[in-house]
Amino acid sequence: MIEKNSFSNCYELQEILIESNCSITGDVFENCSKLEKIGINSQNYDILQIVSFHNTVKSITLNLSVIKYPSLSSFNHLETINIFSHENDSLINENFITSSNVSISIFGNIKRISDKSFSNSYINTFLYCGDRSVEGKFLSKDRVKIVNVSEYYPHKNIGGLPAHKTSECPNFPKKPYVRLTTFQIILISLSVVILISICITILIKIQRCRKSQKNIESKLMLERLVNAEFG
Numbered sequence: 560m561i562e563k564n565s566f567s568n569c570y571e572l573q574e575i576l577i578e579s580n581c582s583i584t585g586d587v588f589e590n591c592s593k594l595e596k597i598g599i600n601s602q603n604y605d606i607l608q609i610v611s612f613h614n615t616v617k618s619i620t621l622n623l624s625v626i627k628y629p630s631l632s633s634f635n636h637l638e639t640i641n642i643f644s645h646e647n648d649s650l651i652n653e654n655f656i657t658s659s660n661v662s663i664s665i666f667g668n669i670k671r672i673s674d675k676s677f678s679n680s681y682i683n684t685f686l687y688c689g690d691r692s693v694e695g696k697f698l699s700k701d702r703v704k705i706v707n708v709s710e711y712y713p714h715k716n717i718g719g720l721p722a723h724k725t726s727e728c729p730n731f732p733k734k735p736y737v738r739l740t741t742f743q744i745i746l747i748s749l750s751v752v753i754l755i756s757i758c759i760t761i762l763i764k765i766q767r768c769r770k771s772q773k774n775i776e777s778k779l780m781l782e783r784l785v786n787a788e789f790g
Contacts, residue, residue, distance in 0.1 A: 577601060582605060645667060649668070665689065684704065706721070
């Protein structure tokens with residue numbers, strides 16, 4: 560447990576990272592009015608209950624292994640939410656956020672996002688860097704501007720809206736993209752032309768051979784008929 564007023568009057572404190580299950584109460588960070596970022600790496604959500612942070616915090620990062628993510632609806636001015644998922648069965652329930660100008664990035668897979676998770680929010684950018692389908696119609700056309708998914712996501716839609724596939728997902732390797740030079744294009748084109756020419760030449764020769772063979776067979780047949788007729 561962190562003792563009372565341990566970090567009180569930390570006027571320049573801008574970020575807190577929670578990595579243990581120690582108990583935290585509101586008076587621990589009293590008068591820390593410049594705090595803007597919270598990172599949570601353990602299943603300790605005490606920091607989310609501190610009322611004084613609800614109007615100052617602009618960025619929250621959740622990097623933990625859980626099935627159900629905690630609600631961030633008490634934070635009214637969030638601009639950035641980063642979720643690093645370590646469970647393929649994770650869920651985001653309804654009323655997850657209420658901010659009106661927020662960008663959400665999810666790294667890893669989420670099984671389901673409630674249809675009402677973002678119903679009270681306006682989202683600038685929604686980025687999903689996962690390679691498994693997400694259940695739910697949680698995105699509304701009039702409440703989200705940009706929807707991006709990783710190149711490895713199996714669908715062109717997510718949350719009920721069309722999505723643009725992006726290579727800007729740090730948890731996935733970029734798909735190789737080979738751009739041919741002008742010389743390579745010319746070389747390939749010439750190779751194709753030469754190959755086609757060779758094929759045509761071979762076909763012509765085969766056709767001529769067949770025609771010659773037919774002429775020979777016709778002459779032999781005629782000779783046989785003459786011999787049979789006149790002896």
